[in-house]
Amino acid sequence: MLIIETAAKSAMIADALKSFPNECCGFMFGFEEGSLRTITTSVEVNNAKEGDQRRRFEISAIDYMRAEKYADENNLILLGIYHSHPNHPAIPSEHDRIAAQGYFSYVIISIMESKFSSILSWQLNDVSQFEEEKII
């Protein structure tokens, strides 16, 4: 289960709205207590995908290194990645699944016609399929 603190959630949704009709992306940081994860901080990063960003996102290796360093320096855990699905539901695609990492929470924000629609979180299971991670 996942708790997303209000400020982090608002920042992710704002990034998704601002980036529409393109996809946004960023990192999520926080802490774990058993199976409960709490996202305290989200940090938006540049969508490094070359070409059409309306249906794709990519985060550069340099930004990833910075994220691990940020977590280390701030005594946080890099818990996952968020991105938006402009005019698509907050359900992971095959592109999302292929590149996904075990352990990470993948938060997807659906923006429909410039308006926030829904936010869902997903995690890979033991057979590399996404399962919804309940946001509480």
Next chain:
Amino acid sequence: MATVIIPTPLRKFTNNTSKIEIKGGNITEAINELAFNFPDLKKHLLDESGNIRSFVNIFVGNDDIRDLQQENTVVKEDAVVSIIPAIAGGS
């Protein structure tokens, strides 16, 4: 000793250790040393042919080994090697 930074998703295969000291040499030797000490990590770094997986980036300092000498890239004693998962997707 050189230092390898393990990305968060792979730390479950390194006893939750984020930084691992290695002898150095080159990238192939560094990965072999990691795989020997943490056998479960190996399949996440190398494919069935023993090549570095396409979704795995390896940097020495701030440089991608693809822009250096690939697996033959030298790892100096004070080097910091980062294993970086490719992060991508979309609707």
